[in-house]
Amino acid sequence: MSDATALERVDAALERAARLEARLHAFLSLDAAGARRRAAELDAHSGPRGALHGLPFAVKANLCWSGVETNAGSALLAGYRAPYTATSVQRALDAGAVALGVANMDEFGFGSSGENSAFGPSRNPWDLARTPGGSSSGAAAAVAAGSVAFALGSDTGGSVRQPAALCGVSGFKPSYGRVSRYGLIAFASSLDCVGVLAPDVERVASVLGAISGADERDSTCLPEPSCSAPAPRSLQGVRIGAPREHFGAGVDPRVAACVRAALSELERLGAQVLEIDLPHTHAAISTYYVVASAEASSNLARYDGVRYGKRERGDGSLQGMITATRSSGFGAEARRRIALGSYVLSSGYYEAWYVQALKVRRLIARDFERAFERVDVIAGPTSPSLAFALGERSADPLAMYAGDALTTPASLAGLPALSTPCGLVREGDSDLPVGLQWIGPHGADEFVLALGAAWQRASAHHLARPALAQEAQR
């Protein structure tokens, strides 16, 4: 494949993506003409090649891509063509990658199953009756199906890591601020991170190298240079903390067992596994939903039908138009989160809810700081459950939220976290992937990726592909 021209790769990817689309619904749109044109340009260009030369990739629908419909999975933004390109997308393009299309997602990132997309859910390549996870649903499905070489996603409370785990691919949420948020349609500004999904950690690292680094358009972007490719290292002597709370109640025993087995493999490779405590883990979901919803209610206040997006007339007044536009334009989960956010920020509730949650957030961050005094990295399951059936949780928000229990802590603390495949569990007729989550100290992005890459060099879990991907290969 490496001898293929960019155009050959892109054509193959387009053909596969289009053929699988009816089954996966990974994409909201494919830009075949643009992608082929770009690939031809790359082939014609004789200068030095970018780090991502000719790699076809998918762009999550909440990353602005100039001139292309960037709707964030929302009916309210149907038809919205961004007037500019997100820094992360631009940097991937500048490194020679070819954007194939826009990946499906839960509306504005609100969800863990893809079912909150206004344009219908994506499906899991391992079992089409199941969710690929969310909110980067299409991104994970497209990578797992082999349609793209990587995908840019976003992770606010697990939206890259959880679908990566459920689809059996590698997914990385960088340290907060490591990748510019400019052009990432905001969900919760203090939690949002642009992340990467790819078939293996090495690919993730090379993409991160291309898209990370300082950006003068994002005041929260770290001034550090872009991430360098992690030098190959061994796992010898690495102290891995396994949080007791990440294997406890609420975690599917089959998932826990699969991850425990992976930790044993890591021990055999020279790592030292230590039991640790992250005592405030139980409060992560509540904290996360209060903080993230507060910020979401604010970030989504701009959708008022004045400057862009769908407009509903309402009673004919300005405020009536705004209310009608928002009430019919947002899906149920978006409305729930906006209402929750407005509630916790409103006078009389602000201290008791919002400020209280921020204080607990600090306790959660402190748990990590204390743990990193004893261990180099923390590892456990990414998702407490296997990919669940579409429809299984969609009527019960609390059941859906519970799936974020193990990913939200690192988000609240702003830490780099990686999900790598660590085995399959047989359920019914399907083999379903399990993800191992690696959490590192703030800023230790390269280190976390180096450990993941070291493990993938010594193991084969990440090579498992769904039958659908193999069929498409033929």
Next chain:
Amino acid sequence: MDSPTPSASAAPDAAAVERALRLARLAATPLEGQRFAAEFERVLASFSELARIDVRGVEPLATPSARCDVLREDVLRPSLEREQLLANAPQPLDGFFGVPKTIGGES
């Protein structure tokens, strides 16, 4: 342990929920409204564990960003072409964004 924030553990009253919806410019049909409120209360009730956590002496953590003093110089950058700015507008009118007639003043 004394709860430092008694109101967070109290059940949300319907009026407060209604007020939050109004503030956010969200409306629901009466039927939807009831179901929505019930579900909302259930969600809030499950989050009320937060009020029972001892946070005495703990500073709020609003963001994991440790950056400060990020400033840009006072130099001009190109604005958008007006056509591009208005291309997504539901009602462009003579170079403006058209909206339903409203008399001055917010809200």
Next chain:
Amino acid sequence: MSAAWQVVVGLETHCQLATASKLFCGCANAFGAAPNTLVCAVCSGQPGALPVLNREALDLGLRAALALGCNVAPRTKFDRKHYFYCDLPKGYQISQYDQPFCTGGGIALASGKFVRLARIHLEEDAGKAIHDRGAHSLVDLNRAGVPLIEAVTEPDLSSAAEAHEYLTALKEILQFAGVSECDMEKGSLRCDVNVSVQRPGGARGTKVELKNLNSFANVAAALEHEVARQIQSLESGGEVRQETRLFDAEAGVTRTMRTKEDAHDYRYFPDPDLPLFTLDEAHVARVRSYLPELPAARRARYVKALGLSAYDAGVLTASRATSDYFEAALRHNDAPKELANWLTNEVAALFSDAASGVRSIDELPFKPFDFAELVELARTGRVTRSGARTILRAMCAQPRAPRELMRELGLETVADSGQLERWCREALLGREKIVADVRRGEEKALGALIGPVLKLSGGKADPKAVREKLLELIRAS
């Protein structure tokens, strides 16, 4: 009736900062451009766009704080203030809530009363909604994101006159400090008023907010009306409702805009898109060193060191431009009184005369150097005052050296004593009564002779020289 009532007024004044670009993006901060042409992804609130603070805006804010004697906070942050309106692109305004960049300070009134400032904070302006064109309201976002400071007083003011004086002083200071143009017509200065009335020593009255005040005169007028309305309501056994009222300048009344029941819940919270800002002492000292001499100090210096009247000093410092022009001219002609006299009279007269083509000091086409020379020509009698006035007008049309224009227009006073004598003798013919009066010591009678001589000279005779020559001739005869 109002003697029995105490009036309590607080002002909230918004001033646009004189930056080149907007507060959080690189669009131009300019007035009068075609609608929606100074707008980008950031200031139009496009999804995914992010704010980055303008360094100059923060420094101008600091400059205002220092000019007004405020305490600068060691660190400051920005918060989001939420409400829905068509001119507010993000559904929230980036403002400062509980950690403004400065607190305290204030302005001393002529009476000696000190009007305390509670705080000044930085925030972004909203866009502009136009309601009087056609069947729809129209939104222009050129103004959205323009940097503002909001200066909030304590309720220290007790009359419309005091409010007017405070605003005038605030405007002067901010203009002098180069913080803001403070042009109410362009909307770069805007003011909201809080007013209540109470019995002396009695409980605080209910506060009413007045909005839509687009001139200092309107602020004063609205206050007068509102105070009268509140007193009348209370004296007739009614009460004052807590509400926001709009001033209708044409009708001269205030009307309810919204009552407390629908007061806002702005749901402030720290903006996670912006970091903390530290205002360290070294930086504050640097900004302080750039601060120009402020109007009060300048006025005092004009009176004390230059010997000007308090009135002239006040007129000269009413705007930074006039004061700067005066100082520049002073460098070329050390005659402060004459310069002041000419600036406050003859030059000021140009601005109210459409024929001059000059409407303000900024539009004067000639340099302070030339102005200084003109004043010098008049002072030394090379040209009469009326001749100098003619030259001044000519300088507006063609900015050339006054000396050249004087010659070209033949306005140089005639220094030739023989010619002067001939004109004087001609004027004395048949004026025996005046001559007799003057001889008796009534020199003021001379006035009736000077006019005719000047007329005979065609304005080229210097009145002072004419007077001396006439006296000489009368005494010698």
